[in-house]
Amino acid sequence: MVFDIPLVCTFIAIITCLYASYTDLKSGIIQNKLTFSLIGLGIILNAVYAFMINDIWFIVTGVIFTAVIFALGYIFWKLGAWAGGDVKLFTALAALLPFYPLTLSYNIWGAAFPIVSIYGFPITLIINSLLSILPFLLIYVLFIAIRRKHYLVDELLAPVKEYKKNIVLALVTTAAVSLTYIILPYLPYRTIVVSLVLIIVLSFIISKLPDMVKAVILFFFTVFALYTNIQVTVIGIVAIFLSITVIGIIRKLITSVNRKALQDDYEISDLKEGMIPAYNMYERADEVYVDDKGFFDKIKESLKNGDPTAGITAHKGKLLISSMAAGLTEDNIILLKKLFEENKIDPKIKIKRGVPFAPSILIGLLISLFIGDLAVILQKTLYVILY
Numbered sequence: 001m002v003f004d005i006p007l008v009c010t011f012i013a014i015i016t017c018l019y020a021s022y023t024d025l026k027s028g029i030i031q032n033k034l035t036f037s038l039i040g041l042g043i044i045l046n047a048v049y050a051f052m053i054n055d056i057w058f059i060v061t062g063v064i065f066t067a068v069i070f071a072l073g074y075i076f077w078k079l080g081a082w083a084g085g086d087v088k089l090f091t092a093l094a095a096l097l098p099f100y101p102l103t104l105s106y107n108i109w110g111a112a113f114p115i116v117s118i119y120g121f122p123i124t125l126i127i128n129s130l131l132s133i134l135p136f137l138l139i140y141v142l143f144i145a146i147r148r149k150h151y152l153v154d155e156l157l158a159p160v161k162e163y164k165k166n167i168v169l170a171l172v173t174t175a176a177v178s179l180t181y182i183i184l185p186y187l188p189y190r191t192i193v194v195s196l197v198l199i200i201v202l203s204f205i206i207s208k209l210p211d212m213v214k215a216v217i218l219f220f221f222t223v224f225a226l227y228t229n230i231q232v233t234v235i236g237i238v239a240i241f242l243s244i245t246v247i248g249i250i251r252k253l254i255t256s257v258n259r260k261a262l263q264d265d266y267e268i269s270d271l272k273e274g275m276i277p278a279y280n281m282y283e284r285a286d287e288v289y290v291d292d293k294g295f296f297d298k299i300k301e302s303l304k305n306g307d308p309t310a311g312i313t314a315h316k317g318k319l320l321i322s323s324m325a326a327g328l329t330e331d332n333i334i335l336l337k338k339l340f341e342e343n344k345i346d347p348k349i350k351i352k353r354g355v356p357f358a359p360s361i362l363i364g365l366l367i368s369l370f371i372g373d374l375a376v377i378l379q380k381t382l383y384v385i386l387y
Contacts, residue, residue, distance in 0.1 A: 005049040006101040009042065010369065013096045017362035020089055024358035030085030035092045039066070042095030062098030069094035069122045078324070086357045090129075093365065094122040104370060115372030115380070124373040129357075129364030131374050136360050138253055141261045144353070149261055156257045159248025163241075166248070169207070170241040172214075174233065175221035176202035181228075192383055262353040268340045271349070274327040278350035284317025288344040323352070 016038055020030045043063060050059035073087030100121040106113050117124050145152035159166070180198045187194065206217060225233040263278045279290045320339075321332055328336075339345045367374065 005045055005052075006097075006099075007103050009045055009096045010101045010103050012038070012041070013093055013365060014362075014369075016092065016096075017089075017358065017365050020085075020358040021356070021362045024085070024356040028356065030083075030089050030358055032085075032088065035085065035088035038092035039088075039095045042066075042092060042097075045096070046098060058099075062095070065098040065120060065122055066091060066094045069126070072126070082357065086361070089358060089361060090122070090126060093125060093361075097121055097125075100124075101369070113372055114368070114370060115376050117373040117376050121368065124375075125361075125364055125368050127364075127373065127375050128367045129361045132363040132367065133355075133357065133360040134250060134253070136363065137355060138249075140355060141253060141257060144261045145257070152257050152261050155260075156249060156252050158252065159245050162248070163245070166241055166244045168218075169244050170237050171218045171222055172203050172206050173199070173240045173244075174225055174237050175206055175218050176200075177236070178221040178225045178228075192379070196382075262355065263350045264353060265348045266351045267348055268336050268345075271328060271333050271336065271351075273330055273333065276327045276352040277321050277323045278352050280319060280323050281321035281345075282317040283320050288320065288339055289317075 016034065020034065023034075024030055043059070043066070046062045047059045050056055050062075070087065070091040073082060073090050076082040077084060077087050098121070100114075100116050104114070141156070142153070145156065176199045179202050180195055183198065184195060206214060209217065222233075222237075225236075259278070266275070281288060281290050320335060321328070336345065336349065340347060371377070
């Protein structure tokens with residue numbers, strides 16, 4: 001019975017995420033009574049388990065892990081990335097599963113699964129959940145685009161239409177990899193980081209060369225790569241081409257398409273508590289303005305102006321309305337109505353369409369339990385490819 005407690009905690013975690021996903025999709029809420037109860041239950045179950053195996057540090061370390069995950073989640077909440085329910089769900093899962101529950105193990109081609117990280121199961125869960133949100137977000141945005149905003153489908157699939165450019169980029173990367181393969185044995189340090197940096201630098205240099213010179217280099221090193229290992233080279237070029245295309249789609253997904261698909265205009269009079277503004281609103285010199293530029297747009301603008309930090313650290317004035325995931329309060333709505341009556345803001349405000357995160361946490365949990373840490377798997381895959 002002693003060794004069944006981690007298994008019980010695993011089943012509880014899966015059932016919890018299933019129910020949280022249902023409520024998050026249906027009403028956009030992860031209930032407090034669910035998460036708070038599980039935090040307490042997780043600590044109690046793991047305390048009993050620590051007593052049974054006579055290891056007090058098991059529960060001490062587990063509580064520390066739970067506190068760290070809550071603190072990390074709180075930071076994400078303050079940054080406006082997560083809602084309060086997401087933070088509490090991650091905390092509850094950390095309380096239930098502070099360590100990797102080795103409930104299932106198997107081998108594929110000599111590799112032992114699940115792949116375990118050195119930084120703990122709760123961090124693995126967060127990483128996998130964040131990575132899992134991309135396919136879920138893609139499906140969600142596509143659903144909105146097809147159903148309500150058809151013009152966004154063409155914008156999202158623009159990288160697919162740029163296949164000629166992507167083929168050239170794939171060949172540039174292949175040439176950079178071939179050059180790295182030649183140069184690496186002569187370097188004092190031969191690590192994955194050094195290899196990746198070298199590939200990126202060489203890709204940048206080759207891409208900036210005149211077209212004729214670039215064509216000669218691409219032809220020479222592609223032939224060299226094919227001669228060295230034709231199967232790996234062909235697979236590599238196809239994989240790089242597909243990766244560039246997918247990255248382009250993801251970039252569109254998390255920038256322009258994401259903003260347009262997941263934002264709707266609302267009249268000030270129609271605002272309700274909990275709605276999340278699409279941007280921060282500030283007051284400076286008795287004028288109200290919105291900060292609707294993304295983080296990367298600010299960096300790009302700052303670099304153009306010659307000051308890399310100007311767009312990020314510049315004083316914006318008094319914060320009136322925040323775009324944090326907590327949403328609008330009653331006082332915020334009263335303030336917006338007052339500002340509208342004073343003709344300081346437009347009659348409409350952009351509101352974010354909330355994306356349920358609990359389904360991604362569920363997917364991340366299942367991946368963590370049965371496959372392992374995706375970041376570690378990616379690292380090992382890169383190591384095999386490069387070495």
